[in-house]
Amino acid sequence: MKFTAADLKAFLKNVVQVIEENKDYLSELDRKLGDGDHGVTMSIGWQAIDEKLNGELREEQDCGRVCITAGRTFLSAVGSSVGPLYATGFLKGAKVFQGKSELTGEDLKDFWVAFIEGIKERGKAEVGDKTMVDTLQPALESLKSRYEQTGDFMVAFAEAVSAGEKGMESTKDLLSKRGRSSRLGERSLGNQDPGATSAFLILSTFLTTVNAVQAV
Amino acid sequence: MKFTAADLKAFLKNVVQVIEENKDYLSELDRKLGDGDHGVTMSIGWQAIDEKLNGELREEQDCGRVCITAGRTFLSAVGSSVGPLYATGFLKGAKVFQGKSELTGEDLKDFWVAFIEGIKERGKAEVGDKTMVDTLQPALESLKSRYEQTGDFMVAFAEAVSAGEKGMESTKDLLSKRGRSSRLGERSLGNQDPGATSAFLILSTFLTTVNAVQAV
Amino acid sequence: MKKLINNPNNVVDEMIEGYVKAYPQYVKQLSENKRSLVTAKETREGKVGVLIGGGSGHEPAFMGYVGDGMADGVAVGNIFASPPPDPILEVTRTIDKGAGVVYVYGNYAGDVMNFGMAADLADLEYGTKVGMVLVTDDVASAPKEEIEKRRGIAGEFFVTKAAGAAAEKGYDLEDVVRVAKKANDHTRTMGVGLTPCSLPQTGKPSFELEENEMEIGLGHHGEPGIEKGELQPADQVAERLVNDILADMPLEQGEKVAVLVNGLGSTTRMELYIMFRRVEQILTEKGIEIHRSYVGDYSTSLEMGGCSVTLIKLDDELTELVDQPADCPMYVQK
Amino acid sequence: MKKLINNPNNVVDEMIEGYVKAYPQYVKQLSENKRSLVTAKETREGKVGVLIGGGSGHEPAFMGYVGDGMADGVAVGNIFASPPPDPILEVTRTIDKGAGVVYVYGNYAGDVMNFGMAADLADLEYGTKVGMVLVTDDVASAPKEEIEKRRGIAGEFFVTKAAGAAAEKGYDLEDVVRVAKKANDHTRTMGVGLTPCSLPQTGKPSFELEENEMEIGLGHHGEPGIEKGELQPADQVAERLVNDILADMPLEQGEKVAVLVNGLGSTTRMELYIMFRRVEQILTEKGIEIHRSYVGDYSTSLEMGGCSVTLIKLDDELTELVDQPADCPMYVQK
Numbered sequence A, B: 001m002k003f004t005a006a007d008l009k010a011f012l013k014n015v016v017q018v019i020e021e022n023k024d025y026l027s028e029l030d031r032k033l034g035d036g037d038h039g040v041t042m043s044i045g046w047q048a049i050d051e052k053l054n055g056e057l058r059e060e061q062d063c064g065r066v067c068i069t070a071g072r073t074f075l076s077a078v079g080s081s082v083g084p085l086y087a088t089g090f091l092k093g094a095k096v097f098q099g100k101s102e103l104t105g106e107d108l109k110d111f112w113v114a115f116i117e118g119i120k121e122r123g124k125a126e127v128g129d130k131t132m133v134d135t136l137q138p139a140l141e142s143l144k145s146r147y148e149q150t151g152d153f154m155v156a157f158a159e160a161v162s163a164g165e166k167g168m169e170s171t172k173d174l175l176s177k178r179g180r181s182s183r184l185g186e187r188s189l190g191n192q193d194p195g196a197t198s199a200f201l202i203l204s205t206f207l208t209t210v211n212a213v214q215a216v
Numbered sequence C, D: 001m002k003k004l005i006n007n008p009n010n011v012v013d014e015m016i017e018g019y020v021k022a023y024p025q026y027v028k029q030l031s032e033n034k035r036s037l038v039t040a041k042e043t044r045e046g047k048v049g050v051l052i053g054g055g056s057g058h059e060p061a062f063m064g065y066v067g068d069g070m071a072d073g074v075a076v077g078n079i080f081a082s083p084p085p086d087p088i089l090e091v092t093r094t095i096d097k098g099a100g101v102v103y104v105y106g107n108y109a110g111d112v113m114n115f116g117m118a119a120d121l122a123d124l125e126y127g128t129k130v131g132m133v134l135v136t137d138d139v140a141s142a143p144k145e146e147i148e149k150r151r152g153i154a155g156e157f158f159v160t161k162a163a164g165a166a167a168e169k170g171y172d173l174e175d176v177v178r179v180a181k182k183a184n185d186h187t188r189t190m191g192v193g194l195t196p197c198s199l200p201q202t203g204k205p206s207f208e209l210e211e212n213e214m215e216i217g218l219g220h221h222g223e224p225g226i227e228k229g230e231l232q233p234a235d236q237v238a239e240r241l242v243n244d245i246l247a248d249m250p251l252e253q254g255e256k257v258a259v260l261v262n263g264l265g266s267t268t269r270m271e272l273y274i275m276f277r278r279v280e281q282i283l284t285e286k287g288i289e290i291h292r293s294y295v296g297d298y299s300t301s302l303e304m305g306g307c308s309v310t311l312i313k314l315d316d317e318l319t320e321l322v323d324q325p326a327d328c329p330m331y332v333q334k
């Protein structure tokens, strides 16, 4: 498999679109648990990335630089909780891509491992805290173990996305322990975590993007 | 005809009740033209008078003192536009009743003339300004002329109330020129003036009270 | 409309009770009338007393403006209703330090009658000289030909400031009245309403507007304004308000003003600063100098939504008075 | 929900623009980041810098508290969202006068991460010593056993006041951090929500309550609280809030506090004083002395309806700091 800088940027473009489509939904989830801005925040951040994609990243071939710019841009545009989290993901992942304009399956696997580890380190949340980590951690485990078994990124990532989806759904039955919603106690039950949802959207958008590249 | 201090107090009691019943209606009229408080203001003022009727006025036989207390109490309780207006009415009227515990038809006629003249002097409004004067002035004229013709207060006052009612209704077709609603211009058309309405309620309550006394 | 109150009939007295307990260093209630408040500080013999007042529901106006450099006392009425003469009279007697008392109040039928009666009584009963200053800043409330019929709204802040600062500086009665009247003559306000308030006793909205409507020139008590229309972006609303003011009180390039962008109650500071931003741009484009700006809730209408823009044209004397420090419970200027 | 704004995406920047234009004598925008504001006055060499910040939508918090005796600079985030590290870093660099900078901010996941990253970068890039003070006054946000998880709400005003006054008095970094942390440890807030706010971008109410409902412990961003129930009279609401505070931070007879009754946005001053009235009664009944009271909008949640009660227990040091004058655009104390 061959994944180019153009493909990486296509992925980011796809996320921009998916976030716009899910903006209201993400805010709606956050209104139930938090301060109702998750969709707004994600949109502001990804629109800022979109501007970079249409501007200074237009000719960029270094996948590492694309990710650094994406991470820094997102952070500067939003702050918030997800700013440092997703930005750290991109910045950690950028190290894997540094200097590369074409990425192998192994690179992609390493990127997502670094991305998720970075977020975990930054936020110190654990599985069961009702955060995006509930999506990301099962995805990470599945990705690592299936890649080890198969050596096939596509297979491994597809399963990671499914695992992430289950993790996302599991947040409905969890009590909040992190972020703005932790004060809610019992009342947080039944509502899906917005960050777990946006994390799943990002992962699944990556899957569709690689699948599309693959299909060409 | 004989109208005693007890009858005068019964009249005031009746007004208390009529105002309570029309409180929301008067506020509703004022919401259309002014600041929406006319019913609230009238209620506060008449409730204060009611307290005096149940208290220090219980044994009072001097009709003049009853009116002075009513006027001062009303004014102190409400301020507002109607405070000085109705209070002046009562205070000017009190002069007619001074020292009397029984009132003749002539006294009653003189009271209402003084009452209305007092209000006109205080407020400086003229007929057509869309105020309580639109009720009071025609009532005054009718009272004076019919009393002159007939010497019968009952007859004259009944006609005064009818004239006041017509005056009140005429305010629907008037442009505001006084009070809070004068800024309204054209938009004040179609709405009946709250003060003209409360003035009519007071007059007509007096009529029912004298009629009841008469009937005994 | 939900309110944090007890019995609706007691809101004014309970508010005053809380207010006085919150600021014993600033204000005290007088003995005869609990609606009469005066500064807790000893005022100088020979200083002209400044008395303000009007209906309640406009907080910080009026009771929040008792203190150094502003008013010496206030008479508080029922919600949206002038206070009666009694409390005005008691305040007058208390703050008269031998140099007379100036009444600053809005031009409403009720206030005119009640303050007028109080002034007559003050003269009759105590021989107190009273100067009367009627505030008439609301451009929307009457055409220019009938300027004396205009109502007083947020601009009363500047008139009170001028009177209070002048009295503090030792002006005599005549001069305090003169500068306060000048401040009023130099002051214009235009407001816009978005959402109604409701009286605690009725709970009914003071007016009705559609979800996309605003009302230009809406009165400070919910009285209907001069024009209902579709809600415009803040920039356009600011332009409309400023242009109406400037049409009424033209300002030359190089002239100096103080600006007040006043919230009516529930409008956020965020919105007020966004409004101010455009007001500043317009004035700057026209070469009008902004000497000082005030943005916030200075005169509200319970929880009404909307705001007003006030400009006061400053000459040297008014500039000095506007700049003078003040120290009140709800307004401090260093 | 109707708002006086232009493009919803520009509200924060336009608000800041208006704010800076309104008070050139108080604040200035930094060159690299327009969300970075610092005091317009020259601050003393060797003075500890005090930096505040957080999401916007809480005005006067936080940007209104930049000035003498309070903060030297502020980093402004999007609505209800922590600012990113960049503007924090730029303010840090600007207000560091060689004695280090103290960050005072609320304990929210986002703020913790962003201020934390900024502190690391300040140390790395400029060798600036940064002290961190997390505000955790919201009693309703976590049980006492997990006190370190509590959020910061209106009580941040007192923590900022303590830090700002201490820095002004020449305390060193360690000492400013110490007193600010003490102020936080001595501060408790309980809030109640009545009506929601809405983000300009979504226009959706942040939560839903029935016409007769209130929510105790509602978060400062519309996060659900700990108990929904029927709206009670103000006296009972005040009792509930004060009792929850006293259960968490018992106060002995003879102890001294400062009180803050804070409006969340659209709640009138009238209601706040009625609330304060009962708070004062309860404390007085218990023999707790009120040293100073603050009533008004000190930290809002856009146009949310409701209020909070904050008590800070005062020892001699905190008393001195609370009493110290301050001069900021949205808060002046003589």
Ligand SMILES: Nc1ncnc2c1ncn2[C@@H]1O[C@H](COP(=O)(O)OP(=O)(O)O)[C@@H](O)[C@H]1O
Residues within 6 Å of the ligand: A030, A034, A035, A036, A037, A038, A041, A042, A080, A081, A082, A085, A122, A123, A124, A125, A130, A131, A132, A133, A178, A179, A180, A193, A194, A195, A196, D080, D081, D082, D109, D110
């Ligand atoms: N410490 C943390 N670790 C991982 N994720 C977190 C953490 N804190 C919050 N989150 C995620 O952030 C999401 C909220 O993001 P957002 O609404 O954009 O920020 P904020 O909470 O500052 O308003 C939550 O749904 C949760 O998934």
Ligand SMILES: Nc1ncnc2c1ncn2[C@@H]1O[C@H](COP(=O)(O)OP(=O)(O)O)[C@@H](O)[C@H]1O
Residues within 6 Å of the ligand: B030, B034, B035, B036, B037, B038, B041, B042, B080, B081, B082, B085, B122, B123, B124, B125, B130, B131, B132, B133, B178, B179, B180, B193, B194, B195, B196, C080, C081, C082, C109, C110
């Ligand atoms: N100058 C005046 N002369 C006579 N009546 C007046 C005058 N000004 C106002 N009014 C009457 O007062 C009424 C309003 O009373 P109210 O609502 O109680 O006082 P306010 O206008 O102060 O709120 C008006 O409807 C009008 O009839």
Ligand SMILES: [Mg+2]
Residues within 6 Å of the ligand: A030, A034, A035, A036, A037, A038, A180
């Ligand atoms: Mg959120």
Ligand SMILES: [Mg+2]
Residues within 6 Å of the ligand: B030, B034, B035, B036, B037, B038, B180
């Ligand atoms: Mg009225």
Ligand SMILES: [Mg+2]
Residues within 6 Å of the ligand: B035, B037, B080, C055, C079, C080, C081, C082
């Ligand atoms: Mg009224």
Ligand SMILES: [Mg+2]
Residues within 6 Å of the ligand: A035, A037, A080, D055, D079, D080, D081, D082
């Ligand atoms: Mg947020």
